[in-house]
Amino acid sequence: MRTLTKLLIAILFITTVCISCKKRAVTPKYKTENIIVVIVDGARYSETWGDSSHKYIPHLSGQLSKTGVINTQFYNNGPTYTLAGHTSITTGFYQEINNSGNEIPRYPSFFQYFNTRYLFNKTISCIISSKDKLEILKNCQEVEFNNKFLPFSNCGINGSGSGYREDSVTLNVLFQVLSEYHPKLTLVSFKEPDFSAHSNNWKKYIKGIQYTDEYVYQIWKYIQSDNNYNGKTSLFVTNDHGRHLDSIADGFASHGDACLGCRHINLFAYGPDFKQGVVLDNKREIIDICATISELLQLEMKYDKGKIMNELFK
Ligand SMILES: [Zn+2]
Ligand SMILES: [Zn+2]
Numbered sequence: 001m002r003t004l005t006k007l008l009i010a011i012l013f014i015t016t017v018c019i020s021c022k023k024r025a026v027t028p029k030y031k032t033e034n035i036i037v038v039i040v041d042g043a044r045y046s047e048t049w050g051d052s053s054h055k056y057i058p059h060l061s062g063q064l065s066k067t068g069v070i071n072t073q074f075y076n077n078g079p080t081y082t083l084a085g086h087t088s089i090t091t092g093f094y095q096e097i098n099n100s101g102n103e104i105p106r107y108p109s110f111f112q113y114f115n116t117r118y119l120f121n122k123t124i125s126c127i128i129s130s131k132d133k134l135e136i137l138k139n140c141q142e143v144e145f146n147n148k149f150l151p152f153s154n155c156g157i158n159g160s161g162s163g164y165r166e167d168s169v170t171l172n173v174l175f176q177v178l179s180e181y182h183p184k185l186t187l188v189s190f191k192e193p194d195f196s197a198h199s200n201n202w203k204k205y206i207k208g209i210q211y212t213d214e215y216v217y218q219i220w221k222y223i224q225s226d227n228n229y230n231g232k233t234s235l236f237v238t239n240d241h242g243r244h245l246d247s248i249a250d251g252f253a254s255h256g257d258a259c260l261g262c263r264h265i266n267l268f269a270y271g272p273d274f275k276q277g278v279v280l281d282n283k284r285e286i287i288d289i290c291a292t293i294s295e296l297l298q299l300e301m302k303y304d305k306g307k308i309m310n311e312l313f314k
Helices: 002-024 058-066 082-091 110-115 132-138 167-181 202-225 287-297
Strands: 034-040 069-075 125-129 152-155 185-190 233-238 264-270 278-280
Touching: 034 082, 034 202, 034 287, 058 202, 058 264, 082 110, 082 132, 082 185, 082 287, 110 125, 110 185, 110 287, 125 132, 125 167, 132 152, 152 167, 167 185, 167 202, 185 202, 202 233, 233 287
Parallel strands: 034 185, 034 233, 069 278, 125 152, 125 185
Antiparallel strands: 069 264, 233 264
8 A cells, every 4th residue: 555655646747847857948049059258258359259369279260260159259248257247247237245255146037947948857957167256156145046956066186175277178078967867058268368368477377378378179079079068059159257457456467447458258159050260249148148058048037137139140
């Protein structure tokens, strides 16, 4: 009798799950099934796309830009420090936030909205970063989403409070996660060139730009080599903020105000739904990434203030 009751409860549970899954099913509007967002922390526009020789970003300016869209008028119009910049990207909302990792974003991210469709897949969306403090992007304060629908995360040496790790480790973790779990929505964040710039070391700062350009190239190649991603993945490459113009404070070593150097950032978008080999110069901003991701995945994000970048689409 007890077994029969258990069986009936099990059947009821499975039926309920199936019904709720069906309710959440969304008919795709685009070819994009997966999204990877790459954030290169604190690269200044004048050493990247804004340098007409593009000498420090040979991959982005060469092969990559031919396959996607570049926008030369892309800005962070909110607070220009790491956690605020990243939060603007994932929530589509500008807010001040503690930059040490002691505060979670006010509103839910595209991860949390997306995860409402995949309640039993804990690795369907992922945050992978060199800076441990970026783990705060997982969660939010808004009551309906607080501690719910959290993405998988692998940040810093060993999560929040453990310290930064090398970007080469982060890249390896990314490839491991992509090949093992096939997440559909992934954010990867590199600490360079921001980390070296803060020590006022120009050579290392430039090196950070060069090797993150190489890492972006490897990610772009990976997408095309993996059957789970090839032809059905959109890639966004951007920065959380820039750095001061040379005439402001200590120049490239710092950032955080409203100067053009801190605001002006890069945007590269690549994917089956986007144009190829196009360079745009219409003004867009960092929160528009969230709105565009939300459109691609048909999320209904309540607090997202960005606008869909329709001009990226074919
Ligand atoms: Zn910084
Ligand atoms: Zn500045």
